Amino acid sequence: MKQIAQALFAAAVAFVAADPAVAGTLDTVKQRGILNCGANGQLPGFGLPDSQGNWTGIDVDFCRAVAAAIFNDATKVKFVPTTVANRFAALQTGDIDVLARNTTWTLSRDAQGLNPTSVNYYDGQGFIVRKALKVNSALELNDAAICVQTGTTTELNLADYFRANRMRLKTVTFASLDEALKAYETNRCDAFTTDASGLYGSRLKLAKPDDHVVLPEIISKEPLGPFVRQGDDQWFDIVKWVHFAMLDAEELNVTKANVDEQLKSENPEIRRLLGTENNFGEQLGLTKDWVYRVVKLVGNYGEVFERNVGQGSPLKIVRGLNALWTKGGIQYAPPIR
Amino acid sequence: MARPWESALGVPFYRDPKYRGIALQIALCAALGYLAYAAIETAAENLARSHVASGFGFWNVIAGFDISQTLIAYSPQSSTYGRAFWVGLLNTLVVAALGIVLATILGFVIGVARLSKNFLVGRLATGYVELIRNVPLLLQLLFWYNAVLRALPEFAASLVLPGGVLLNNRGLFLPRPLFADGAQILAVPAAALLLAVLFNQITKRSTGFWGVARVRAAFTLLIAVALPVAIFVVSGAPLAFDYPQVGRFNVRGGLEVLPEFVALLLGLVIYTAAFIAEVVRAGLMSVSRGQTEAAQALGLTRLQTLRLIVIPQAMRVIIPPLTSQYLNLTKNSSLAVAIGYPDLVQVFAGTVANQTNQPVEVIAVTMLVYLSFSLVTSLVMNLYNARYALVER
Numbered sequence: 088m089k090q091i092a093q094a095l096f097a098a099a100v101a102f103v104a105a106d107p108a109v110a111g112t113l114d115t116v117k118q119r120g121i122l123n124c125g126a127n128g129q130l131p132g133f134g135l136p137d138s139q140g141n142w143t144g145i146d147v148d149f150c151r152a153v154a155a156a157i158f159n160d161a162t163k164v165k166f167v168p169t170t171v172a173n174r175f176a177a178l179q180t181g182d183i184d185v186l187a188r189n190t191t192w193t194l195s196r197d198a199q200g201l202n203p204t205s206v207n208y209y210d211g212q213g214f215i216v217r218k219a220l221k222v223n224s225a226l227e228l229n230d231a232a233i234c235v236q237t238g239t240t241t242e243l244n245l246a247d248y249f250r251a252n253r254m255r256l257k258t259v260t261f262a263s264l265d266e267a268l269k270a271y272e273t274n275r276c277d278a279f280t281t282d283a284s285g286l287y288g289s290r291l292k293l294a295k296p297d298d299h300v301v302l303p304e305i306i307s308k309e310p311l312g313p314f315v316r317q318g319d320d321q322w323f324d325i326v327k328w329v330h331f332a333m334l335d336a337e338e339l340n341v342t343k344a345n346v347d348e349q350l351k352s353e354n355p356e357i358r359r360l361l362g363t364e365n366n367f368g369e370q371l372g373l374t375k376d377w378v379y380r381v382v383k384l385v386g387n388y389g390e391v392f393e394r395n396v397g398q399g400s401p402l403k404i405v406r407g408l409n410a411l412w413t414k415g416g417i418q419y420a421p422p423i424r
Numbered sequence: 425m426a427r428p429w430e431s432a433l434g435v436p437f438y439r440d441p442k443y444r445g446i447a448l449q450i451a452l453c454a455a456l457g458y459l460a461y462a463a464i465e466t467a468a469e470n471l472a473r474s475h476v477a478s479g480f481g482f483w484n485v486i487a488g489f490d491i492s493q494t495l496i497a498y499s500p501q502s503s504t505y506g507r508a509f510w511v512g513l514l515n516t517l518v519v520a521a522l523g524i525v526l527a528t529i530l531g532f533v534i535g536v537a538r539l540s541k542n543f544l545v546g547r548l549a550t551g552y553v554e555l556i557r558n559v560p561l562l563l564q565l566l567f568w569y570n571a572v573l574r575a576l577p578e579f580a581a582s583l584v585l586p587g588g589v590l591l592n593n594r595g596l597f598l599p600r601p602l603f604a605d606g607a608q609i610l611a612v613p614a615a616a617l618l619l620a621v622l623f624n625q626i627t628k629r630s631t632g633f634w635g636v637a638r639v640r641a642a643f644t645l646l647i648a649v650a651l652p653v654a655i656f657v658v659s660g661a662p663l664a665f666d667y668p669q670v671g672r673f674n675v676r677g678g679l680e681v682l683p684e685f686v687a688l689l690l691g692l693v694i695y696t697a698a699f700i701a702e703v704v705r706a707g708l709m710s711v712s713r714g715q716t717e718a719a720q721a722l723g724l725t726r727l728q729t730l731r732l733i734v735i736p737q738a739m740r741v742i743i744p745p746l747t748s749q750y751l752n753l754t755k756n757s758s759l760a761v762a763i764g765y766p767d768l769v770q771v772f773a774g775t776v777a778n779q780t781n782q783p784v785e786v787i788a789v790t791m792l793v794y795l796s797f798s799l800v801t802s803l804v805m806n807l808y809n810a811r812y813a814l815v816e817r
Contacts, residue, residue: 172774176783179474199781200475220673231673232594237770238778242489246500257674258490259684261764262774270764273574274593275683277673317475 112315112322113157113372116184121163124150125183128168129264131288132396132404133189133208142166145395146187149207149313152385153185153329156368156377161384171238172262175201178316185326186314189282191240196314204327206312207388208396209408209417211305212244213283215290218300220277225304229254234267234276236260241281244307268292278302282309287402325371332378334420335360336387338411343386346379359423367423378423388418467784482780483509489775491766493682505776512771513793519685519767520754520797523692527753528746530693531700536730538705549701556698562759564695569687569763576683579675588667596681597668613652620648684765688757696753700746707742708734739812747805751798758794768793 116122126147127134134144151161167183178186179200189210190196192203214233216222225248235242237260249256259276261267268289271279281289283305290296313330315323336342339357341349349357358364362375369375385391392409393399410416437443471478483506490500495514498507537549556564574593577583582592590597624644627634634640668678711734719729760767761774768790777786 172778175778175781179476196781198475199477200471201781228673230671230676238775242775243779246488246490250501256490257492259492259764260766260770260775262761262770266762266764269570273570274578275574318473 112184112319113325116157120158121165122150122154122157122185123183124153124164124166125169125174125177125186125188126150126166127188128166130189130285131291132284132400132402133288134166134168134187136166136168143395145208145391146189146313148385148391148395149187149330150185152333152381152391153326155380155384156325156329156332156373159374159380159384170263171236175314178314181316184315184322189285189311190314191282192310192312193240200317201314202317202323203310204313204315204323205330206310206418207330208284208311210282210284210309210311212241212280212307212309213286213305214278214280214302215271215286215299216278216302217274218298222278222302225302225306226252226254228278230257231277232257232259232275234259234261234271234279236264236267236281237262239281240307240309245280248306264289265292282311284311284396284402284404287396287404291401321372325373328371328423329381330388331420332360332381332423333386333388333391334411334418335423336378336382337389338413338420341378341382341387343382343390346382350379356422365424471784476784477780477782478785480785482776482782482785485780487776487779489779491771492764493680493685493766505780508776509768509772509789512766512768515766515771516754516757516760516768519688519692519757519760519765523689523696523753523757524750526689526693527696527700527749530697531749532704534697534701535704535708538701539708553698553701556694557702561691561695561756562762565687565691565759565763568690569684572690573683573687579670582670582675588665590668590670590675590678592675593683594675595683596686597675597678598681599665599667600677600679602664602666612655616652617648619651620644623647682765684760684763687763688760688765688767691759692753692756695756696749699749699752703742703745703749704738706745707738707740710741711737736812740809740814743805743809743812747802747809750801750805754797754801755794 124147126142127144128136130144132144134142134146136142147166150164150166154164155161157163167177169177169183169186169188174186174188174190175196177183187207189208190203191210192206197203214225214228216228222228228249233245233256235245235258242258242260245258246256259267259270261270264281264285267281268279270276272293279286279289283301286301290299290301293299313326315326335356339349339354339360341357341360346361350361350363352358352361352363355364359367361379362368362377366375368377371377374380386394389406389411392406396402396404397406406414406416408417410418412419468478484504486501487503487505487508488500489508491498491508491511493515494511495518496507496511497503498511503511534549534552537545538553540546540549576591576593579590579592579594582590582597585591588599624640627640627643634643666677668675668680670676715733715737716729719733720726724732757767758769761770764770773786773790777783780786
């Protein structure tokens with residue numbers, strides 16, 4: 088009886104405690120002294136811990152940048168591995184403060200209690216197949232069995248694409264990306280599909296990456312970015328502007344290496360960016376030198392990109408759409424002023 | 425004669441344990457009710473505050489995703505989330521129902537084998553039970569799926585079994601019967617089966633020619649099997665088969681049995697059978713040795729003793745824990761999610777919850793479904809138990 092009473096009490100507390108701190112996320116984070124960041128945990132280049140538990144990835148570095156802006160310490164982040172199934176619930180119940188887990192910005196997600204803050208990676212869905220099949224185009228995949236992760240936009244795009252091209256489809260769905268990939272590798276499926284960035288990372292996980300080829304078709308738009316809860320505009324602004332600041336830093340050639348010298352710059356844009364002029368950081372609820380902290384401790388967007396998914400990484404993904412707008416891409420940040 | 429609010433000893437009602445008990449129960453119920461109400465209210469408030477849609481408006485929205493095994497018509501472009509729910513539900517029911525039947529058979533065989541005097545049979549059964557019972561089910565499922573089923577040849581090198589059946593690592597492909605008119609043809613065996621049951625009921629109590637058990641069994645079988653076959657042949661055997669064929673990517677046509685389904689079924693049956701075997705063994709051992717000796721003294725054979733004397737008495741002990749095993753099997757089928765079988769949890773609590781972003785409603789419905797499964801199973805088993813239970817006069 089006592090146990091039942093205890094269980095009931097625990098359940099009641101759980102429901103009451105599930106009341107998310109909708110307003111004042113910044114204060115909560117400061118008080119806690121650490122940022123809770125929902126990360127992937129399985130995807131090379133975006134969020135993956137190594138054998139020592141050191142996380143790397145473009146999304147991981149984004150969370151570090153937010154922590155750097157708040158605490159002047161990029162290590163004050165707790166990475167919470169989230170699944171496709173629990174990621175939004177984790178954000179909405181307040182278990183995590185930011186969700187940076189290669190999550191696609193869609194209308195329904197935006198409308199339902201979530202706020203995508205920005206796009207830190209423009210992606211699209213693609214396919215990987217065995218070279219031995221001699222398939223040159225996704226349009227040849229009629230009747231193919233395709234392994235896919237359940238509960239993703241990927242799953243919906245796949246059905247759409249086959250329907251639009253009047254092809255028959257057999258999907259085999261798995262709860263985790265790794266399971267789906269493993270099933271593809273053992274030839275349960277003819278093709279494996281996920282966002283193109285993920286395909287490159289997944290290909291490296293296969294025993295013989297050279298036996299597999301990524302098909303040229305990109306069948307969807309997948310703007311991936313960090314998410315926050317709806318209802319806390321200040322926090323939304325902070326997370327949004329950390330990304331913009333990293334882009335502006337790249338555009339102004341402020342790098343991890345030269346940021347100390349740039350403090351002496353006479354360029355008014357750089358002075359506003361680094362807080363040597365005016366108080367833009369304080370308007371966000373941070374400090375004047377917030378961008379200095381981000382760049383010094385984490386780097387600008389280009390550095391983060393190259394280190395995690397670009398030429399400095401095993402993935403070797405070219406910037407493409409993710410280049411700055413001045414260099415042929417579509418990464419474009421509003422000015423800091 | 426005591427007044428109703430006073431006990432026999434004239435003690436006021438508030439000091440009577442009976443009334444105090446009732447009052448306590450009412451208070452507890454009220455507290456529980458309030459707790460449930462408060463929990464729901466809080467959840468609803470929190471959802472509203474974080475701008476999450478609530479309610480079941482999503483039920484009639486087009487789902488847009490594909491499901492690998494559908495027992496009812498389903499297509500990504502025109503079927504709704506509600507339809508996806510039924511697809512998942514049926515997939516769970518199929519694996520649970522088949523699993524219960526097969527696990528019962530296997531469990532009884534192993535349970536009886538454990539008591540065998542034959543050294544090899546007895547030890548083998550013991551080994552089976554100890555090995556299977558002590559390895560987590562999830563690992564066993566992964567084992568069946570990855571180590572065993574994936575060891576099958578690739579589809580291009582399918583094993584061709586007699587009758588046009590193909591077996592490869594993408595499943596078992598059977599020829600699909602194409603009936604001239606599906607519904608009518610299916611109606612004939614159903615009617616025959618009904619007729620057979622009816623016949624059996626009518627002749628059950630008769631004492632003459634029809635009362636002989638063997639005669640009755642033979643005629644029942646004749647009605648159930650020979651009659652539909654005769655009708656089928658007379659009507660010109662209107663049956664063709666759609667044979668599976670190896671295509672460029674996959675096997676086309678035929679009836680597909682997914683490897684995920686087979687792995688899940690195998691895992692559940694083998695695992696649950698080990699527990700059922702122990703239940704059966706306990707039941708058989710609960711029947712006193714004197715019963716067996718008495719039966720043998722009367723000249724019954726070993727098999728007759730088991731069938732007519734021991735098992736009916738053992739059933740009283742077996743049924744209640746057997747019910748728990750059935751419930752476990754049904755609930756364990758939700759581990760399907762690990763090996764990609766589209767059961768209720770994967771399709772509904774996984775994909776639908778995610779695409780609609782309404783996990784509270786979806787999980788609540790899923791829980792309700794498992795609860796009703798369990799309650800219905802319990803009800804059926806309790807009715808069965810009531811028939812077998814010792815009737816005391």
